[in-house]
Amino acid sequence: MENKKFITKLKNEYLGRTYAFACGLFIIILTLSIIFFIFTKGIATFTKDGVSLAEFLFSTVWKPEGSPKSFGALIFIAGSTLVSVGAVILSAPISVALAIFMHYISPKFGSKVLQPALELFVGIPSVVYGWLGFSILLPMLKAGFGGIGFSLLAGIIVLSVMILPTIASISADAVKVVPANYMEASYGLGATRWQTISKVIVPAAKGGILTGVVLGLARAFGEAMAVQMVIGNSIKLADGLYSSTSTLTSILAMDMGNTATGSTWNDALWSMALLLLIISFIFILIIRVIGKRGE
Amino acid sequence: MTSKQKDKIWTGILYVVSIFVVILLLILIGLIFYKGRNALNLSFLFGNPKVAEAGGGIAPMFFNSFYMLIVSLFITIPLGVGAGIFLAEYAKEGRLTDIIRLCIETLASLPSIVVGLFGLLVFVKMTGWGFSVLAGAMAIALINFPSLTRVSEDAIRSASANVKEGSLGLGATTWQTIAKLIIPIAMPQILTGVILASGRIFGESAALLFTAGMSAPPLNFDSISLAARSSPFSLFRPAETLSVYIWKLNSEGMVPDASDIANKASAVLVMMVLLFNVSSRMLGKKIHDKYSGEN
Numbered sequence: 001m002e003n004k005k006f007i008t009k010l011k012n013e014y015l016g017r018t019y020a021f022a023c024g025l026f027i028i029i030l031t032l033s034i035i036f037f038i039f040t041k042g043i044a045t046f047t048k049d050g051v052s053l054a055e056f057l058f059s060t061v062w063k064p065e066g067s068p069k070s071f072g073a074l075i076f077i078a079g080s081t082l083v084s085v086g087a088v089i090l091s092a093p094i095s096v097a098l099a100i101f102m103h104y105i106s107p108k109f110g111s112k113v114l115q116p117a118l119e120l121f122v123g124i125p126s127v128v129y130g131w132l133g134f135s136i137l138l139p140m141l142k143a144g145f146g147g148i149g150f151s152l153l154a155g156i157i158v159l160s161v162m163i164l165p166t167i168a169s170i171s172a173d174a175v176k177v178v179p180a181n182y183m184e185a186s187y188g189l190g191a192t193r194w195q196t197i198s199k200v201i202v203p204a205a206k207g208g209i210l211t212g213v214v215l216g217l218a219r220a221f222g223e224a225m226a227v228q229m230v231i232g233n234s235i236k237l238a239d240g241l242y243s244s245t246s247t248l249t250s251i252l253a254m255d256m257g258n259t260a261t262g263s264t265w266n267d268a269l270w271s272m273a274l275l276l277l278i279i280s281f282i283f284i285l286i287i288r289v290i291g292k293r294g295e
Numbered sequence: 296m297t298s299k300q301k302d303k304i305w306t307g308i309l310y311v312v313s314i315f316v317v318i319l320l321l322i323l324i325g326l327i328f329y330k331g332r333n334a335l336n337l338s339f340l341f342g343n344p345k346v347a348e349a350g351g352g353i354a355p356m357f358f359n360s361f362y363m364l365i366v367s368l369f370i371t372i373p374l375g376v377g378a379g380i381f382l383a384e385y386a387k388e389g390r391l392t393d394i395i396r397l398c399i400e401t402l403a404s405l406p407s408i409v410v411g412l413f414g415l416l417v418f419v420k421m422t423g424w425g426f427s428v429l430a431g432a433m434a435i436a437l438i439n440f441p442s443l444t445r446v447s448e449d450a451i452r453s454a455s456a457n458v459k460e461g462s463l464g465l466g467a468t469t470w471q472t473i474a475k476l477i478i479p480i481a482m483p484q485i486l487t488g489v490i491l492a493s494g495r496i497f498g499e500s501a502a503l504l505f506t507a508g509m510s511a512p513p514l515n516f517d518s519i520s521l522a523a524r525s526s527p528f529s530l531f532r533p534a535e536t537l538s539v540y541i542w543k544l545n546s547e548g549m550v551p552d553a554s555d556i557a558n559k560a561s562a563v564l565v566m567m568v569l570l571f572n573v574s575s576r577m578l579g580k581k582i583h584d585k586y587s588g589e590n
Contacts, residue, residue, distance in 0.1 A: 009468075016470030020385055023377030024395055027444070030437065031398035034405070034413050041416060097312040105309050114313060116576075117320045123568045125498020127538045128327065128561045134545060135554065136326060161323075164316070192302035215404075222406025224501040225542055249408050249501075254546075256412065256505055261420075273412045280404050284397075 035277070041267075042274025045071065049264040056271060062235050064265035071268040075237050077275070079247040082238060083152055083227060084220035087159035088167075092213050095164055099171035099209075100197055118165040126162065130229030133158040138230060145242050150232030153241045158226050163216035170215060174208020175201055210290050218283040222276060224249035248272045324565070331562025339559060343513050344540075349552040353560055355511040358527065359428070359534040360567075363507060364496055366432035366530065368489065371439045376485065378440075379447025380473055384455065403441040407501040410437050414506035429530040431507025435496050446488030447481070454481035483582045487575045494571030498564055500538040508533035509543055537564050 045051045051071045059072025098118075102110030137157060138149035178201050186196040202209070232244025233254060252269055259266040333339070342352020378395075386392040414434035424430050455477045462472040511534060514527040521530055535543070541560050544553045 013468040013470045016474060017385060020377050020381035020473075023374050024381035024386065024391075026374060027378055027395050027398045027402070027440070030440070031401050033417075034402075034410075037413055037416050038409065094312055094316065097309050098316060101309045101313045105306060106313075109313070113317055117317050119572065120324070120569070121320060123494050123498075123565075123572050124323070125500065125538050125564055125568065127500045127541045128498065128564055131541055131545060131557055131561050132323060132326065135330070135558070161319070192298050194302040194305040195298060197305075218404055222404075222408070224406065224408040225538075229542070229545055249406065252408055252412070253501065253504060256415070257509075270412070273409055276406050276409050280406060280409075281401070284400055284404055287400075 038270070038274050038277050041270040042277075043271070045264065045267040045271040049267055051264065051268065056268070060237055064259075064268065069264065071264065073248070073268065073272055073275070075235060076246050076248045076251050076272060078237055079152070079231070079245040080221055080249065082245075083155040083159060083231065083247055084217055086152070086156035086241075087163055087220045088213060088217050090156060091160040091164050091216060092167055095167035095212065095216070096171050096202070096209055098164075098168045099175050100201065102172050103175050104193070104197060104201065118168055121161070121165040126223060126226045127229075129158055129162055130226035133226060133230040141242075147242065148232070148244070150230060150234075150244045151242045152231065152238045152245055154230040154232075155227045155247075156241075158230055159220045159223060162223060162226060163220050166219055167212040167216040170212030171205070171209045174205040174212065177208070178204045207290050207293065211287050214283055214286050214290070218280060221279060221283075222249065224253045228253050248276055252276075327565050328562055330558040331560070334559035334562045334566075340563070344511070344556075345550060347549060347551075349550060349555075351550060351552075351556065353537060353540065353556070353563070355514050356535055356537045356540045356560075357563070358514055359507070359511055360497055360536040360538070362528070363428060363432050363435065363503075363534060363536055364493055366428060367436040367439065367496060368493070370432060371436035371443055372489065374436075375440055375443030376447045376478075378444040379451055379485075380478075382444065382448045383451040384469060384473055384477075399441045399444060402437070405438075407438055407499060408504075410434055411502035411505050413437075414502065419506055424531055426506065426508025426510075426533040427531045428507060428534045431503045431534060431536075432530075434502040434506040435499050438499065438502055439492050439496055442492055443488065446492075447485050450481035450484035450488070451477055453484070454478075483578065487579045487582065490571055490575035490578065494568040494575075497567055497571065498538050500536070500542055503536055503539050504542075507536060507539070509535050509539060511535040511540070 045056065046053055056071055056073050057077070058074055059070060060074045061070040061072045062075055063070045098114060102114050133154055137154055141147075141151065141154055142149040182200050182204055183196055186200045191199070227247055228250035231247060231250060233246050233250055234244040235246055236244075238245040252272055255265075256269055259269065338350075339352045340357065341354045342350075343354055344356075345351035382392070382395065386395070411434055414430055414437070418424065418430035418433045419426060422430070451473075455472075458476050458480065459472055462476050463469070467475070512532060521528055526532075537560055541557050541564070544550070544557045544560075550556065
């Protein structure tokens with residue numbers, strides 16, 4: 001009797017509960033194993049091949065085949081940083097403007113036109129962005145500035161379009177939850193709509209907007225294909241906006257398939273993957289701190 | 296300048312910015328379809344690619360994109376829904392739940408190229424499968440996992456709100472309530488999320504470069520085995536998808552009409568993404584109507 005009861009209970013509850021619990025646990029295992037594998041591969045450059053961490057982080061000499069060999073990744077680190085910060089500078093003001101417009105100026109146009117438009121922007125695959133950049137933006141840049149078109153600037157423009165929906169939709173959520181009585185109080189004091197928006201709404205939604213900006217930055221930093229297709233991939237520091245360079249992701253996409261496993265060159269690429277992983281952790285931490293402060 | 300004038304000017308600026316973004320999207324989508332307007336022809340959609348000769352088609356890559364998507368959904372739906380059930384119904388607020396949420400955030404913000412490299416290490420090399428459908432499907436399942444977990448959690452939470460206590464009161468166990476009542480109610484909403492995510496997965500490329508590989512063997516539909524390498528349904532053959540093909544055309548360009556093919560393939564890709572987008576929207580609306588009693 002006791003036994004039968006247990007079997008029924010097993011069928012009706014324990015099996016399902018165990019399954020759900022296992023799935024939850026699996027998320028943790030997966031995350032830890034990604035960290036573990038990328039980490040063990042990524043530190044081989046320093047432990048096995050004897051490249052110093054300072055050289056990797058601060059040297060601009062990337063000569064994986066030269067003699068003497070040198071594995072400085074600063075060119076790529078700087079490239080990734082410049083291109084993503086540039087994209088955010090271009091994209092953030094537009095995104096915040098969209099968020100405000102959607103909620104305070106014309107909610108109807110916002111929900112009927114802008115919202116679906118942003119969803120479409122998200123839907124366009126990154127290779128298509130890259131291809132559009134390559135086949136439309138580069139000829140335009142060539143016509144305007146001369147040269148070859150492949151440049152930091154092209155990367156910034158393509159990325160700024162790609163991260164626009166991320167920043168805009170999170171900022172929109174943030175301005176949406178600003179309590180209506182803030183606005184009413186401001187209007188009641190005789191403030192105009194713009195004064196209310198700039199002095200009350202935006203400051204009140206600051207945390208959420210900042211979260212959107214950081215997420216946009218993170219997305220730009222990790223984007224690989226679109227950037228690789230327009231930035232030119234030359235192994236040198238950018239000496240201006242209209243100058244070709246490389247990023248962490250673009251060099252990974254290009255070289256990972258062509259290098260022999262176990263070579264220092266290959267190991268150095270894994271170190272860059274580890275660096276990308278660490279940077280994405282830092283972004284999450286920043287977002288958490290912003291979120292905590294807002295509470 | 297009075298504050299009234301300032302208000303007018305800024306309102307004008309916000310209008311201009313919003314309309315600019317919508318026009319930009321229309322131009323981008325318009326250009327994609329205009330440049331790829333010849334894509335809808337049978338010899339392109341169902342033809343095999345050619346080597347060093349113009350006029351090739353995209354049949355194998357198109358098939359691979361779909362097949363990979365379906366295989367990855369088989370992996371990710373059970374896991375994502377399971378994890379969603381756990382978070383919505385079983386997890387208690389506390390340390391473990393916090394850690395799971397942190398892990399979800401971490402997974403969601405990983406650059407997709409890092410996921411691809413993890414896939415290269417584990418699914419391609421450690422398992423010995425080589426570049427394969429299964430390795431690629433696992434990599435994109437990993438990308439989709441966190442978002443599907445969130446979608447399922449939300450759907451289950453809102454589905455269980457009204458029915459849970461009644462069911463428990465009738466003597467059903469928690470799992471019986473979930474399996475027989477909550478999941479069927481939550482299913483349409485989960486499905487909407489799945490379709491939307493499918494659009495994103497369909498265009499994914501960075502995670503597939505080093506997992507599914509960059510070659511697409513011609514398909515021979517005589518065999519339907521899941522294991523034989525020559526079969527189109529084989530899980531263990533390399534499978535270049537449409538988006539990876541666009542990238543490869545751009546970087547290697549081994550056919551004379553590479554840019555023409557890339558134009559047309561981009562149009563096909565965006566069309567598919569739009570299709571996923573529209574169908575998930577329609578499904579979402581249908582659910583909304585059903586629940587709000589308008590139909």
